[in-house]
Amino acid sequence: MKLYVYCLAEDIDALTAPVSGISGAKVSLLKLEGLSLLVSEFDGDSTPVTRDNVLAHDAVVRSMLDQTTPLPFRFGTLVTEQKLASYISSHRQGLETKLTQVRGCLEMSVKIIWDTDQVDAGSESQESGPGAAFLQQKRREILGGERRAARAKEVSVWLSDQVGMVVREEQTVLSPTQKLIVAAAHLVERECMRAYRERLAEARKNRPDLHFLVSGPWPPYSFSNIDLEFKTLFGVS
Amino acid sequence: MSSPFDQVLIESDVEQLEQSDLSLLETLDHVLNRGLVIAGEITIAVADIDLVFVGLNVLLSSVETANEVLRKRE
Numbered sequence: 304m305k306l307y308v309y310c311l312a313e314d315i316d317a318l319t320a321p322v323s324g325i326s327g328a329k330v331s332l333l334k335l336e337g338l339s340l341l342v343s344e345f346d347g348d349s350t351p352v353t354r355d356n357v358l359a360h361d362a363v364v365r366s367m368l369d370q371t372t373p374l375p376f377r378f379g380t381l382v383t384e385q386k387l388a389s390y391i392s393s394h395r396q397g398l399e400t401k402l403t404q405v406r407g408c409l410e411m412s413v414k415i416i417w418d419t420d421q422v423d424a425g426s427e428s429q430e431s432g433p434g435a436a437f438l439q440q441k442r443r444e445i446l447g448g449e450r451r452a453a454r455a456k457e458v459s460v461w462l463s464d465q466v467g468m469v470v471r472e473e474q475t476v477l478s479p480t481q482k483l484i485v486a487a488a489h490l491v492e493r494e495c496m497r498a499y500r501e502r503l504a505e506a507r508k509n510r511p512d513l514h515f516l517v518s519g520p521w522p523p524y525s526f527s528n529i530d531l532e533f534k535t536l537f538g539v540s
Numbered sequence: 541m542s543s544p545f546d547q548v549l550i551e552s553d554v555e556q557l558e559q560s561d562l563s564l565l566e567t568l569d570h571v572l573n574r575g576l577v578i579a580g581e582i583t584i585a586v587a588d589i590d591l592v593f594v595g596l597n598v599l600l601s602s603v604e605t606a607n608e609v610l611r612k613r614e
Contacts, residue, residue, distance in 0.1 A: 521570055
């Protein structure tokens with residue numbers, strides 16, 4: 304029998320209310336080296352990605368938010384108690400650093416979508432010959448890519464400027480070649496949430512050329528992965 | 541007293557996507573793509589046909605692709 308692991312937190316001694324987890328399993332509190340983990344027993348080798356399971360995972364992690372800010376585990380984490388204890392022991396310092404980093408905060412997600420036709424407008428070919436048309440097409444691809452990359456960067460910097468004062472930390476992914484050009488995660492202190500929303504609402508008014516998808520508050524999913532951050536910091540792929 | 545965390549608030553001017561689709565898409569994006577990872581200990585199975593359209597698209601992390609798939613479902 305393996306354990307399905309939802310999240311990790313500090314200073315939690317008991318669950319305030321019964322919570323149902325994956326497949327309706329009872330969620331329990333496991334204490335390891337002073338840290339509290341929410342787990343449930345799981346009989347199987349893999350976790351089905353179903354609507355109910357995904358929502359159950361998030362609901363269990365979210366159930367901690369009234370008491371503290373937990374570090375969520377990724378969906379599908381199945382592990383023996385022995386392996387889990389080994390992980391906690393070997394990553395203790397990194398986990399404590401992460402818990403300190405997210406303490407008192409929540410995550411907000413901002414995705415920005417643009418109209419690619421608008422970005423590429425004005426680059427139509429004026430030539431009619433096949434050779435010239437080919438070269439024009441290549442030119443469009445190169446210049447269009449550069450233009451999109453520059454605009455994506457501009458939008459990312461603009462967003463950061465708009466909310467920077469009320470954000471403790473941010474992570475941004477740029478995708479200039481797609482409609483979803485900017486995917487940003489903002490770590491916001493709870494008492495700053497209202498100010499954050501107001502600043503974001505004001506910013507959105509000023510950019511009618513962009514489409515926004517704002518969601519949250521989330522547990523700090525985007526600020527929990529110590530391994531990925533190690534790879535980012537040290538260029539390991 | 542109600543909790544501010546009872547539900548995820550979604551604000552969007554993205555057309556073509558229903559609120560419930562956006563909510564699930566965002567949840568999938570967070571729980572499948574992010575969070576603490578214990579090396580070698582994540583095994584998932586996309587088994588529920590109802591979720592395949594969102595599951596696959598969240599793995600691609602693309603609203604554009606989600607739009608295309610949702611249009612095909614109509």
